[in-house]
Amino acid sequence: MHVRVILLFRELYLEVTLTSIAWLGRDICVDERIVGFKGRHNIVQYISKKKSHQWGAKIWVLSESDTGYTEQLQLYFGRRNRQQPYPHGVGYSVVTELVEPHYNKFHHVTTDSLFTSPKLTHDLLGNGTYSTGTVLAGRKGMPLSFKTLKTPKGTVNAKKQGNILAIHWSDRRQVRFLTSSDHCRLETASNSKGKEKVAPGVVHTYNENMGGVDLENQLLSVYDPDIRSVKLWKKIFVNLLLTACS
Numbered sequence: 001m002h003v004r005v006i007l008l009f010r011e012l013y014l015e016v017t018l019t020s021i022a023w024l025g026r027d028i029c030v031d032e033r034i035v036g037f038k039g040r041h042n043i044v045q046y047i048s049k050k051k052s053h054q055w056g057a058k059i060w061v062l063s064e065s066d067t068g069y070t071e072q073l074q075l076y077f078g079r080r081n082r083q084q085p086y087p088h089g090v091g092y093s094v095v096t097e098l099v100e101p102h103y104n105k106f107h108h109v110t111t112d113s114l115f116t117s118p119k120l121t122h123d124l125l126g127n128g129t130y131s132t133g134t135v136l137a138g139r140k141g142m143p144l145s146f147k148t149l150k151t152p153k154g155t156v157n158a159k160k161q162g163n164i165l166a167i168h169w170s171d172r173r174q175v176r177f178l179t180s181s182d183h184c185r186l187e188t189a190s191n192s193k194g195k196e197k198v199a200p201g202v203v204h205t206y207n208e209n210m211g212g213v214d215l216e217n218q219l220l221s222v223y224d225p226d227i228r229s230v231k232l233w234k235k236i237f238v239n240l241l242l243t244a245c246s
């Protein structure tokens with residue numbers, strides 16, 4: 001296994017390529033991971049929603065959907081510490097930088113609403129890469145009508161622009177998707193608990209392909225050595241190591 005670590009402490013930028021495998025499956029996903037930490041450090045972000053890890057460093061991960069195999073990691077140090085600005089938002093930069101080495105191989109990338117935007121979907125497609133993701137209604141370029149749309153449970157609304165489909169799905173709550181590879185027709189599929197569910201095809205695709213990272217997140221929290229005395233860096237490397245070995 002090849003591990004490449006670039007550490008520029010002054011710029012506080014860390015890039016880790018765990019390994020370059022010759023062949024990565026078609027379906028890949030990008031997700032955010034939190035390394036828990038109780039202490040003070042300028043790269044540590046306060047993360048309010050994750051109760052188990054009130055303080056943590058963010059790691060962005062590219063992994064294979066089927067196996068949860070982690071291919072690339074990027075560490076987050078907050079806006080101020082980065083040399084390059086984020087002209088199209090943090091999510092856009094993270095995904096394009098992680099996926100760039102795999103452009104034009106017709107991979108399919110799944111992302112959640114932290115990352116997805118019409119600009120991202122468009123540029124990935126322009127580089128021979130399909131994508132599917134949940135998306136915030138307020139993202140630039142999203143259909144304006146999606147913002148206020150509240151339809152009865154089970155209703156699908158879709159808008160198409162070029163090869164990109166924006167889908168509004170009313171489930172227990174209103175969810176929006178962007179996809180350059182999927183469709184909005186209703187399909188029956190069973191969820192992780194084996195329960196049958198009718199939803200647009202894009203919902204099943206999303207659920208299937210975000211699974212890889214969740215799987216590894218579970219592994220991480222099981223083995224997470226949450227010991228107060230462990231210094232942040234040490235802890236990050238322990239996490240990277242666990243990721244590399246799993």
Ligand SMILES: *[C@@H]1O[C@H](CO)[C@@H](O)[C@H](O)[C@H]1NC(C)=O
Pocket residue numbers: 096097100122123124125126127
């Ligand atoms: C390819 O991706 C880059 C970002 O990685 C973007 O700047 C460029 O516009 C994309 N190309 C096309 C043709 O969409």
